[in-house]
Amino acid sequence: MTLPTGLSRRELLMKLGIFFNSIVAVILTVPVVRYLLSPITRGRRDGYESWVPLGNLDQFPSGETRLATYRNPVVNSWDGDTASIACWVRNVDGASFQVFAINCAHLGCPVRWFPQSSLFMCPCHGGAYYQDGSRASGPPERGLFEYHYKIDGGKLFIQAGEMPTPGQASNIVRGIQPCV
């Protein structure tokens, strides 16, 4: 049987079949894409960052830079040790602080503090930073990443929750200028 349009019954049924499958494909794809994008959509909705305590103020003597660790605010039971994050706390003058991310601003390796020469040095590609986090030498394009901090009830809190990377604008807190 051929319809007036010239379309045969079989061709029409095949096209309808393809049409139904396209609809089902969309119905199935949307939730799959939403599922795959959950690391982005979740972070954009609630934000990953929140205030976490680093400890009592007396753990950070004036004029010194000490290593502190905290549990990441977003955590799963199977994360193990990876949810424990380290950072460097500098007590500038007893009243003001600087809290630096452990990650080098070049490619994220853990920087180490050398109090004798007042430098942070990176073991990967040799980046070095001064005690205030500004770039001293090596491949980094900028100073160390710095967390926002607040003091509440004798405790030091920082706003943390996301691994700082060079592309993140939110981590350029103090606007440390690269050394030129």
Added chain:
Amino acid sequence: MRLISSIGEWLDERLQLASTIRETAEHAVPRKTASWFYVFGSAAFAVFMLQIVTGILLALIYVPSAGQAWSSLQALNHNVALGWYIRALHGWGSDFMVAIVLIHMVQVFLFGAYKYPRELTWIVGVFLLLVTLGMAFTGQVLRFDQDAYWGLGIGASIASRVPVIGPLVVNLMLGGPIIAGATLSRFFALHVFVIPGLLIAFVGVHLLMVVKLGINEWPMPGRLVRKATYIKEYHELTKTDGLPFVPGAIWKDLFFSALILFSLALCAYHFGPFGPSGPPDPTIIQTAPRPDFFFLWLYAVLSYLPASMETPALLIGPVVGILALLLLPFLSGEGEKSWRRRPLAVLTVLLAVVALATFTHLAQHTPWSPVMDAWSGIPIPNQFLKNRTALERQGALVFQVKQCHNCHSLANEGGKRGPALDSVALRLTQDQLIRQVIQGGGNMPAYGKNLSPAETTALVAFLESLHPSGQPPARDASRTIALSAKTGGAASSSP
């Protein structure tokens, strides 16, 4: 015997495969291609088969959980009978596979096998190289130790440099805001399901094309590829001077694959498994992360690129490189195949080999990294302390305490980040030394805020003593003249 053949006949009546298999096995190949140069593809395939088997064996024990992966590797190494050997086979298999795939690619390139009509075979081969490297990288992540953890950090830092969507790419790659459980799980899915699926599919297409189009004939200088005539010429060649693939050519493939698998087994037995290094605890920062062998060159490149070049090079470089490989058969799809008549091709390969080998070698020594414990662990050699004044020895102490030794070597011991200082006094005058120490520059931090005037004086006195006996230290001639003019006579050059 009769039973076996009757079972075979029963099966073939239903499968209808025997004639296809026989045709494929006995298809004629040009006599000269039954050569020891044509064995790398089949060897890569053999190692891939071994990787599948050892991978499944490891998955029987391995736990893809950030909290437990590391201890399950320890159990494999120490508690499970021969677990260490299966790990070693899989790890060495990875290195062997990347190496053989690269050698295969070089051979195909130099023999002009990517030219008409085998362009698509080459393109699928490029994808095979990429997924093989993808397997190597994701496999390194599954060995969830310190190197894997900080390696992921490096990957995330590179991904974050993509304009605009960089931070989103990082979240997608890590499966969340930080490197944690979700990160390992998604790399497990990639390494065990997604990339192997692609690899098997690409290998299938690659092999199908090799069989359908026939293996590349031995390139003869002066025998040019022309689209109009090539297919006819090739069929004539296989007809007049060909021999069946089985058994005419395959015995060399079999010998070489056996040799490769045996060497692999020997390496695995002798050198053992890779790691795992320390546990993936990011609060343990006494670590110097290092990628696996085939990514070392990249590690070296990342430390030598100037800061301004880094992001463009990281983001555009791979795209350009892959595009060049993909476009190669379209840019030179016809013409000369023999490497004897293609000097540019030979030079390209040589340049790539020398560059990769140099960067890999450098990455094994990391001269750009400070030696973190040189200041406390490597003493100043005696010859630099003997017969020195008290001030100079005080300066040597400052040199150690202020960690100068981490970046500067003396008698070849210590850091290589900055220049060796054995004879620095020949190069820099006293004023220049003071300026360099206080203001830094030329990739050296400034120590002005960190050194008291007394420490600076002592340090510079020590540095001034660093010159071979018999060669006087550098002096500023104009300064001598200026000083002598001021005092009107014989003034010494030292203040």
